[in-house]
Amino acid sequence: MARAAGWLAARLERAGLEDVALWPTAGHPAVYGHWLGAPEARTVLVYGHYDVQPPEPLELWETPPFTPTVVGDRLYGRGVSDDKGPLLLTVQVLGALLAAQGRLPLNVKVLFEGEEEVGSAHLGELVARRAAELRADFVISADGGMWSADFPSLTVSGRGIAAMEFSVYGPARDLHSGRHGGGLHNPLHAAAALVASLHGEDGRVAVPGFYDGVAELPAEERAALAALPHSDAAYLDQTGAPDVYGEAGYGTLERQWHRPTAEVNGLWGGYTGEGSKTVLPAEAHVKLSCRLVPGQDPEDVLGKLAAHLRARTPPGVRLELRPGDHTGRAYALAPDHPGRRAALNVLRDVYGQPALEVGMGGSIPILDTFRSVLGLETLLFSFAVGDENIHAPNEFFRIGRLYEGQEAWARLLWALGDGG
Amino acid sequence: MARAAGWLAARLERAGLEDVALWPTAGHPAVYGHWLGAPEARTVLVYGHYDVQPPEPLELWETPPFTPTVVGDRLYGRGVSDDKGPLLLTVQVLGALLAAQGRLPLNVKVLFEGEEEVGSAHLGELVARRAAELRADFVISADGGMWSADFPSLTVSGRGIAAMEFSVYGPARDLHSGRHGGGLHNPLHAAAALVASLHGEDGRVAVPGFYDGVAELPAEERAALAALPHSDAAYLDQTGAPDVYGEAGYGTLERQWHRPTAEVNGLWGGYTGEGSKTVLPAEAHVKLSCRLVPGQDPEDVLGKLAAHLRARTPPGVRLELRPGDHTGRAYALAPDHPGRRAALNVLRDVYGQPALEVGMGGSIPILDTFRSVLGLETLLFSFAVGDENIHAPNEFFRIGRLYEGQEAWARLLWALGDGG
Incomplete structure (x- = not known):
């Protein structure tokens, strides 16, 4: 250097x-x-x-x-x-x-x-x-x-960015899922439900207030976007994904460039090796980052995410939120x-x-x-x-x-x- | 040996x-x-x-x-x-x-x-x-x-056991979640939604037909169970969990011994190291095991789970199911x-x-x-x-x-x- x-x-x-x-x-x-x-x-x-x-x-x-x-x-x-x-x-x-x-x-x-x-x-x-x-x-x-x-x-x-991590804690250590399953909440179930709660069936982010301040693209910009040489088929060829997916009502480029997202970048917990180990895991961890558009403030978005996650944390587990290392408008x-x-x-x-x-x-x-x-x-x-x-x-x-x-x-x- | x-x-x-x-x-x-x-x-x-x-x-x-x-x-x-x-x-x-x-x-x-x-x-x-x-x-x-x-x-x-694994595949490799986020489905989102769909808010397993053949415990057995020297408080002390949790309407011992469960033993995908890496992951993996009670057949339960997961797999990702290495009535x-x-x-x-x-x-x-x-x-x-x-x-x-x-x-x- x-x-x-x-x-x-x-x-x-x-x-x-x-x-x-x-x-x-x-x-x-x-x-x-x-x-x-x-x-x-x-x-x-x-x-x-x-x-x-x-x-x-x-x-x-x-x-x-x-x-x-x-x-x-x-x-x-x-x-x-x-x-x-x-x-x-x-x-x-x-x-x-x-x-x-x-x-x-x-x-x-x-x-x-x-x-x-x-x-x-x-x-x-x-x-x-x-x-x-x-x-x-x-x-x-x-x-x-x-x-x-x-x-x-x-x-x-x-797009801007706002990142955070959260962990869900249950029992003090991994337990046997036979002996304990059904008696205690499973942090992976709770984490999965929290992650699932971030989006609706329409692909929109379901965190209350997430879209506050987000303007629709003006008609002329939308038209210019539609005129760009983009093909979903070519894009799928390039990425290997089975299909495009996202917020209903917007094209692929508009979703990628002009609509905000909440994206899980990593999620893990329990036994992840070969074969099986029937544990009721002690903890689950999630890395999350939002891409932001004009009108959104990173700290405000992170606050709304935190409130959403806290409000939806079920009994039987404890939620811990940590700031991520990225923010930017x-x-x-x-x-x-x-x-x-x-x-x-x-x-x-x-x-x-x-x-x-x-x-x-x-x-x-x-x-x-x-x-x-x-x-x-x-x-x-x-x-x-x-x-x-x-x-x-x-x-x-x-x-x-x-x-x-x-x-x-x-x-x-x-x-x-x-x-x- | x-x-x-x-x-x-x-x-x-x-x-x-x-x-x-x-x-x-x-x-x-x-x-x-x-x-x-x-x-x-x-x-x-x-x-x-x-x-x-x-x-x-x-x-x-x-x-x-x-x-x-x-x-x-x-x-x-x-x-x-x-x-x-x-x-x-x-x-x-x-x-x-x-x-x-x-x-x-x-x-x-x-x-x-x-x-x-x-x-x-x-x-x-x-x-x-x-x-x-x-x-x-x-x-x-x-x-x-x-x-x-x-x-x-x-x-x-x-209880009996029936185990399986499933994977959700999206793009052919991990992509940048800034460039691609919003354009393609995120396998971790889809996997989390599938896991979340396994249970209702009442803690019951939400897989259609899962409880077929499961009998309620006779009243005298339930009474004997209630008379056992069990204390939820002592159990929480012993396990370190914040609270008991599970299927509504049943006590802790009844849930652990006489009610079936669907338990995620491991879930992982994306970036799981220190700090952040803003990927839209190519795949997510889940290890799952059910504990069964009399009246349930392991293969039948696995079939119902598979049908449930297949029916709920959203567009934009591909589901792969694999048998686990445990079954028993x-x-x-x-x-x-x-x-x-x-x-x-x-x-x-x-x-x-x-x-x-x-x-x-x-x-x-x-x-x-x-x-x-x-x-x-x-x-x-x-x-x-x-x-x-x-x-x-x-x-x-x-x-x-x-x-x-x-x-x-x-x-x-x-x-x-x-x-x-």
């Missing part, structure tokens, strides 16, 4: 940025640099991350994970798509513009963190402490990803945001076809951090694609995207700057 | 039994011997097992598990209560009677198996093959156990069975107070085996007590029970024999 941060700082200096520094955090340092020579122009804050996921399982890699390897028109290696490739091309563009013109068309601050893959645990504290130095008009993120390799796209919304970039308009134009010019405006079911915590701590919106402008095996063996980056990305970033900076 | 079987065979020969042999099975051998010198009298088949549970975890033992150690009025060691102590005293009684009288008051066949702790996997095959040699009036089992150390008791019923010894009447008299004489007639929530597969294969009822006549840490560290046997048991077995054989 120290070598990667040092390498990146040196690279920023060579590109011509000023005040390049490693900004220490309680974890890994962030790398900062800026060029502020256009006092009349906008200031953008470029974000990316230099840390990567662990490469395991190593035996599934077809090339060495930390030796970038070109195979056909792809570059293979851990982090090439998330986020080293998309991050590096921003540095190359800044360096090229400074070398060619001696200046940039607008003021640029660069902040590359080293903890994105572990939840950006210290980023909030860092940007709060450095708020004055990070002042900008908005953020442009090199992290993110396009929806498909077949169409240019711009991600303009992301949903994100949506306004249709008239200058970054969004400029980015759509640039993508159309680079790819020769209009870019799709898409949502994102997942949550990027930094979007919430930049907005809540610095008051800044974030434009996601990444040239990674969602199918590039990120967080998995054989991660790759399409080499052509490196050049498309460089052209697009250069055009974007010009469009947003005093040349635009 | 081979040394234990050989030791036991030698001990039976020394006691004066005839035709002593190790009867091979596909697993560990059974030890057989008989004395058939009372042609006018009954024949009883004495059952016990010489195998024991593994001693682990060793660090929790306060004495060496395989060095029998007397501490106060208890003998500590693996198997002393289950079932070596209760088994050995039957051999001592047979040997003493033969030494003193030169004969027994009735014909005795002895069958000690070596696989009880691994489910008596080969016992059914063995007794079917040896049915002619095992012909008897009924079985007396040295395995079993008294309900409490404070009162003599006779266990006159045991419930057991109940008729009130007028000669063994039951004789045993109650003997216990009253030995202990100076009437013996309680109690049920057993658990299932002893050999009871079903002896009835279904040999057509024989079984009298449980053990002097172990349920609190003696069987299957756990620091297993012990009350030394006084060894003498009480010897006296009781001798009296029982006389009562059932030509001296009775």
